[in-house]
Amino acid sequence: MNDFPNPTQASRVDTADAPGRHSPVASAPELSKLMERAMEISEGFLRPHAQQTEEARRVSDEATALFREAGFFRLMQPARFGGYEYGFSAFVDIISELGRGCPSSAWGCSLGSVHQWLLGTFPAQAQEDVWGTNPDAIVCGSYAPTVKAERVQDGYVVAGRWHWASNIDNSQWALIGVQFAPDDETPVPHAGFLLVPREQWTIHDDWFTAGQAGTGSKAVEIKVPTLVPAHRKLTFAQASSNLPPGAAVNTNPLYRIPFLSALPVCLVSPILGAAQGAIDAFLAAAGSRVTRGAVAGGGSRLAEFFPVQSRVAEASAMIDAARLLIYRDVAEVERLALAGQEIDVDTRIRNRLDHAFAARLARDSINAIFDNTGGNGLALSQPIQRLWRDGNAIAKHISLNWDAVSSMAGQHLLGLEAKGQY
Known part of the structure; x- marks a missing residue:
């Protein structure tokens, strides 16, 4: 084990x-x-x-x-x-x-x-x-390697559609996941990324959702076969190593951290904030809000109800625990990288488990707050209902899916082959 x-x-x-x-x-x-x-x-x-x-x-x-x-x-x-x-x-x-x-x-x-x-x-x-010409350029991305890249003399030819490229409207480049055929360096089929500039792709607007609607996570579409130079390739294996290609020029240990050891915190961090935002909004309203109480309890201050007090405390404890997990993990990874030590499989899988569990805790924190909002909290102008929808949407991201990540961690703890993203 x-x-x-x-x-x-x-x-x-x-x-x-x-x-x-x-x-x-x-x-x-x-x-x-x-x-x-x-x-x-x-x-x-x-x-x-x-x-x-x-x-x-x-x-x-x-x-x-x-x-x-x-x-x-x-x-x-x-x-x-x-x-x-x-x-x-x-x-x-x-x-x-x-x-x-x-x-x-x-x-x-x-x-x-x-x-x-x-x-x-x-x-x-x-x-x-x-x-090189625009140091302000930013990159959107769609990681799933659903399209095959055809190897040609000067690079790779791709065409297709890649879903859920968040913030695509504001991005100058796209990071797309592809499947590569066997080559001299990797003699088996393998997955990875290619980088494509804005002029070579279009936006396919298919983002209509109940939560996280404002992320603009539309699809990248390359309608005609397009050549991507070979140097714009990074395999998943390279990204997951302790020495990716970029470490040769960017010598800060930061660039030697395997990407799944820490990158998923980009998905967890917004929901940590959403949970705290829900608590903040509720506390701001609870102090002065008086219940209407059509049947019973009318005219009482919301803050005086025991269930309200208990749920606020529970929500606060859950977000505190979620933050502690994430901060511990990223600090440990940073220290290992700084010391030149390998970030081993145990640590990688532990971190992936914590990513999913922290997101789950943050979601449950928001849910505990939302349960106390009453009918007034359903108005679209009220922030808590939006934080509730956004938080639950984030927790459903495939990289944070509790069943998938927890089963992978359980397999590892039981001495079985861990199947999943780590």
């Missing part, structure tokens, strides 16, 4: 001083300043415009401009292209704060920001292609 890292040792990780909360770039702004800006944007723009974002079914140009001006897309971008090279700990801080105001907008910023890190693991020429 296998085991996860010793929980007693793991609990000693000082997450407040995690390596990822420090930038090696002298010109980078302090994390405290970035957090101040995140709070201002979340409270001053995202929350007041959350309903409009949902109705527009995309992250707005205005929000994207605020994210760019604040430096959020530079957070994990390589320094040689103007990035700050902060790590995942800082990333969770920023994105979860944005999620308090609008989970959809936070999701768009999250994917745009984390893909700067992932692009930093690609071959150097691919990074030059994207950022």
